[in-house]
Amino acid sequence: MPRIVPVLDLSRLEQGASEYRTFLLDLRTAARDVGFFYLSGHGISASEIDDVLDASRRFFALPQADKLAIEMVKSQQFRGYTRAGGELTKGAADWREQLDIGVERQPIAQGPGIAPWTRLQGPNQWPSALPELKPALLAWQATATAVAIRLLKAFALSLDQPEDAFDAIYRDSPNHRMKIVRYPGRDATAGNQGVGAHKDGGFLTLLLQDDNKGLQVEYDGSWVNVDPLPGTLVVNIGELLELASNGYLRATVHRVVTPPTGVERISVPFFFSARLDATIPLLGLSEELAAQARGPASDPDNPLFRDVGINVLKSRLRSHPDVARRHYADLLETGAAGS
Numbered sequence: 001m002p003r004i005v006p007v008l009d010l011s012r013l014e015q016g017a018s019e020y021r022t023f024l025l026d027l028r029t030a031a032r033d034v035g036f037f038y039l040s041g042h043g044i045s046a047s048e049i050d051d052v053l054d055a056s057r058r059f060f061a062l063p064q065a066d067k068l069a070i071e072m073v074k075s076q077q078f079r080g081y082t083r084a085g086g087e088l089t090k091g092a093a094d095w096r097e098q099l100d101i102g103v104e105r106q107p108i109a110q111g112p113g114i115a116p117w118t119r120l121q122g123p124n125q126w127p128s129a130l131p132e133l134k135p136a137l138l139a140w141q142a143t144a145t146a147v148a149i150r151l152l153k154a155f156a157l158s159l160d161q162p163e164d165a166f167d168a169i170y171r172d173s174p175n176h177r178m179k180i181v182r183y184p185g186r187d188a189t190a191g192n193q194g195v196g197a198h199k200d201g202g203f204l205t206l207l208l209q210d211d212n213k214g215l216q217v218e219y220d221g222s223w224v225n226v227d228p229l230p231g232t233l234v235v236n237i238g239e240l241l242e243l244a245s246n247g248y249l250r251a252t253v254h255r256v257v258t259p260p261t262g263v264e265r266i267s268v269p270f271f272f273s274a275r276l277d278a279t280i281p282l283l284g285l286s287e288e289l290a291a292q293a294r295g296p297a298s299d300p301d302n303p304l305f306r307d308v309g310i311n312v313l314k315s316r317l318r319s320h321p322d323v324a325r326r327h328y329a330d331l332l333e334t335g336a337a338g339s
């Protein structure tokens, strides 16, 4: 039986016209059918992957005080450390600790008439006890960005669009975000929500996972395991690609189940997204493709807007109510965040 979550080899794009064409077709099929695939042939060395996972493990092994020194609640930009149970998915606590890193940029000066999402731009928080983490993760951001852009161009081509169809909405200041995550094991009777069922918000997510299981994707009404496959990245479609393709491409629901006691799982999701000031276009699909587009499957509790900044801000406010209360109380009172 073929795997439900297929393996796609990115190097086929460089193996002549026929491989190139079939790769694009396979990509489109995988992204439309299950919305998840493993990516091989990405050109990232095993040592670079090991370095990121090792640096992440060293971060989580720091004394709790060093991690709490950069707790996310100190950051208006939702950057920094969140302890296990500190993040919510659909109102329920996720049993994972994590460090959120965004793009390193200067904050935007605030004042009347400035959109609230502009507060999302600004610096990261880095642990002073582990100076090597910053260069390791910034290097990974650069590597993952390059792969994400190659994939995004391939997606555009696979939908019979010009290769640069998405360029204008990420060029110069894409808003990618990444995190390093540790899922501590625990007794199943204590609950099993590593991260609750959700869709990702950006264009594409590139996920690095260690050797431990836990990631599951919803397919045809059941949960399918996306077990680790050494040397690959797991790629999934986010809501922006679903929106741009009018639902032709699928942003699939996924979750992580907590490992058993005595096991921990490390993962590094990288979310490639559009500029915060972008508006997501609706691609002009060919008649044949348009006929197969299902329309974006919007969650009635969380409707999506074509304006990127407000979507991102809404989702961050929901996930991190402590940051929301500390830094966005004005919006919560007036409902100006649009949620």
Ligand SMILES: O=C(O)CCC(=O)C(=O)O
Residues within 6 Å of the ligand: 181, 195, 200, 207, 209, 215, 254, 255, 256, 267, 268, 269
């Ligand atoms: O840790 C994982 O394997 C997936 C995490 C995830 O889905 C997320 O953070 O959005």
Ligand SMILES: [Fe+2]
Residues within 6 Å of the ligand: 198, 199, 200, 254
């Ligand atoms: Fe996710």
